[in-house]
Amino acid sequence: MQRPSFHQRPALALAALAVLVLGLAPACSSANDPAPLAGSLAGRDVILIVADALHAHHLGAHGYQRPTSPTIDHLALTGTLFADASSQTSWTVSSVASLFTSLEQERHGLLYANQHLAPDASTLAELFQDGGYRTAAMIQNGILWSRRDQPDWPGTRLCRGFDSYEMFPDMDRVQQELDRLLTRAREVVLEEERPPLFAYIHLLPPHEPYTPPAGFRDRFDPDYAGPVDGSLDSSLRVALSHEGFDQPEDLAHLVALYDEHLAYLDAELGRFLTELWAARPDSLVIFTSDHGEAFREHRNLGHGSQVHEEMVHVPLILSAPQSPLPQGRVCGSPTSLLDVLPTLVELCGLPQTRQTPRGLSLVPLLAEPLTTPAAFEERGLLFTSRYKAAHPEQLNIALRQGNYKLLRHWKDQRDALYNVAADPLETDDISGQRPELARALGRALEDAYRASTRDVVGDDQAAPGTIPQDVLDNLHKMGYLGEDGGD
Template sequence: MINRPRALLPVGAICTMALVACARKEDPKPAQGLPSSSSASATSPAAAASTDKPATQGNPQASSSAEAGRNALNVVLITIDCLRADMPWAGYPKPIAPRLTEFASKAVEYTHAYSLSSYTSMSVGGFLSGRLPGELKRDGYFFGTYAKENLFFPELLQDAKIYTSGAHAHGYFKKSGLEQGFDSWELVPNLKWNNTTDENITSPELEAIAERQLSDPRADSGRFFAWVHFLDPHDKYMTHDGISWGKTQRDRYDGEITFTDRYVGKLLDFIASRPWASRTAIIITADHGEAFGEHKQYVHGFELWENLVRVPLLVSLPGATARKIDTPRSAIDLAPTIVDLFGLTPPDSFLGKSLVPEVRGTAADPRDILIDLPATSDNDRKRAFIHGNLKVIASGEADLPQVFDIKEDPGELTPIRGTDASKEIVALYKERQKPLQDVPPTKCKEGCLNGGYRKK
C-alpha cells in the first residue's frame, strides 16, 4: 500500500499496487510495434490534452457515438497492491497465481502497461483524476490528502446516478480525499496502523466487503462501478498456511500473491454468479510494482525504475476477443476508459484516451508515457518519459535527465549519453512537459523536498 521510508533502507523501501497480464492468441489485427525513437507521437496525451480543470463538474453528457449503447456496462476495477508485471501469464516460471492466469487467458492483456507513479498515494490520485498526480491539489505529505477541488471520475458517475463503491484495506484510505464520488466507501475494520509497513492480513474480509457492496439493491437494479483494492502483497510479506514458495523475500512475496489470488478468484466467481455478469466489464490492474534488490532498492516508492512502474493490465469486456496488445499504455487511460464504458463522454481535463476501441479490436496507435513522482515530505521530485524504446528519468529541481534503452537494457543499468538519440529524447521530454501545470503542495511548502518547492 503506502508506507513512509524506513531510515535504514538505502534508497527507500515502500510498496503499493501493481497489475496483471498473460499469453494467448495474437490480436486479430496485429498489435502495433513500438514507435521509433526518432519519431514524435502525435497522439501524446500531454501534447494533445487541455490542462485546465473544467469550471464546473456538471452532469456528464451521454456519448453521442454509435458505441454509447454498447458501452453502457457496469465496471469492476480490481487493483492489487505491489503486483509486479512479471507474473505467470507474462513468463514468470512459478505458478503463483492460477486464478489471475486463467483470467488473463480470457482477457485483453496490455504487455507494456505503466502506473502513474511508484507508490499508492500518487498513483491512485492520478488514475482517479485522469491526470498526473503533480497536477492535483494536495497537501504534499507522503501520505497525501487530496483536496475536494480535484475532479475524480467516480464523481461523474455519481452525477449520472450510477452506484459507486470502494473497498479498501489500508488505514490511509480513511481520510485521503480519494473517496470523492463514492456512494459506499468501506475499509476492513480493526486495521493495525504502522507507517513503515503493513502487518495486516486482509483479503478474506476485503473480499466479503466487496461481495456485500455488489449485493446492494442499487447494483442489482441499476448500473454500478465497483473498485476493490487488494493489499496483501504489500510488505511485510506475511506467511499463510499451506502456501510456501521458499524463504527468500521474493518467495515470501510470491506466497502473498498466491494468497491474494485465491480471494480475487472468489470475487470473480461471485461476479460470474450475478444476473448482471454478462453486462459487466472487469479491469485488473494496480498502481505500481515492487523491488527485490534492483538498483539496491527493496519494496517501492522514491524511484521510477521499470520494476516499480511497469505493471500488468488486463481488461475483460463483453464481446471483446482475448489477445495481447504490445503497444505501451498508461494508467492515465483508466479514467477515460471507465467513463466511456458507461456510455459517457470523458471531460477535457482527462489527459488519457479511452482504451475501449482498441480493446474491441481497432489498432492501438503509439502514444508516449509520462510517469510522475511529485516532491513530498519524504522524497524529491522525479518524472519519467517513455517514447518508443527510450526512457528519460529526470530528477529534482534541475531536471537532470538520464536516458535508457529499455528494450536493449531492460534493467536500466547503462545510461545513454551524448548520442543524437539521447539528445532528441531529452528535447522531446522537455517539449511534452510544457502543457503540464505542476501544482505546489498546500501545506508542506517548506517541508517538501526539491522539485521546485524548496531549494536544498
C-alpha cells in the same frame, strides 16, 4: 536459490496459457473486427480491482516462471491484457489520484498523504455517480483514508463520488481484513434491485510486510534457513545489507515471500471472481495495480523512490466476457493508468470530465490490439517518483516516448536512456550510443515536467492537515514513518 527470471514475452506466455490451461487456440493472433465498442458497456456493473504494489513481471501472463497467479492469468485470457502498462508514479496516494482523474500527480496536486484532492478535477466515481450508478469503495490500504465525519479535515478526499467508502486497514489482522473486505464486496455486488454498480476494490497484498498465511508460506523457497521473514524489519535489513541479511539467498527469499503473498492474493481473488461471474456475468472487470515493487534491480527495495520499470510496470486487464470486448488478446502498445478514465468514459457512455484528461482512451487498442495508433506512439509519458518534503533532491523523473525511456536522477542531473521494448529490465544504458536521442528526450522531459508543474488543476490543495493517530499507527506498520504519511 536463484531468483526466477522473466522468460517469455506476454503474448507468448498468454498463448501458452490458453493452450495448456483452457485448451484454447491463442486468440491473441486473431485480427477479427469486433463489434463497435463505444457505449457498448453502458449500464453494466464495473468492478475496478487494484492489488497494491504488484509488479507485472511477477505474473504468469507476463512470462514469470513461478505459478503465482493462475486466477489473474485466467482473467487475462477472458479479456485484453495491456502488457506494457505503467503507473505515473510509484506510490499509492498520488497513483490512485491519477487513476481517478487521468492527471499526473503534479497536475492533480495530491503529493502527500496529508493533503487532499482539489475539487476542480472530476473523479472516476463522480462520473459514474452522475451517470446513474451506485458507487462503492472497499479499501485495505489505510493511506487512502478519507472521512466524511471530519469536515474540517476529511483526509485525501478520494472518497468524492462514492456512495460508500469503507476502510479495512488493520495491519495487525491483514488476512482477516482481506476476508472482511471481500465478504463486503460480495454483499455489495449481490444486492438486488439496485442501479448498475461501480465498485473500487483496493487489496493490500502483495504489499509488504510479506506475510503469506499457512498453505502459501514456504511454497517457493522451503529450504531457506536464514533470518528473513518478510517483516518490515527484515526487509529493511535486506535493503541496507545489514550483516546477516546481506547474502544473495536472503534477497531471493524476500522475493519468494512476495511471490507467496501474491499467490495468496490470487487464490482469494479467484473465489471472489467466481462468485461475481456467477451472479453478474455481464460485468466488466478491470484489474491493475497502483505501482510495482523493487528488489534491488537498481539498488532500491520497495517502491516510491524511483521510476524504473520494476516500480511502475503494472498489470492492466480489461475483461467483460459477455460483451463485444475481445478475449484472449495481448496489446503491446505503451499504455498508462491515466488511460483508464477516458476508456471507461467511452465504453460506458459517462459524462465528460471538468479537466482535460491526460490519458487516451484504450478503445482503439481494444478494437485493434495488434496495431499502435500514432497518438500512442508519439505521446510522451511522464513519470515522477514520490515527493519527499524533507529531501526534494531525491526526486527521480522519466519520460517515455514509444520504446525509449529517459530517466533523470534529480540530485546529480544524471540521465540514462533505455530501449524498454528490447531491454524491459533496464539493464543497458544506451545514452552513450544514442546521444542525439538522449538529448532530444532530455529536452522533452524538461518541457513535460515544467508543463505539469505549471498546469495544476485547481488551487485548493489546502495547507497540510494532521493525519489522525489511528491512521498513522497503521501506516507505520506498513513502513510509512513520517507524520505526513511519508518515509
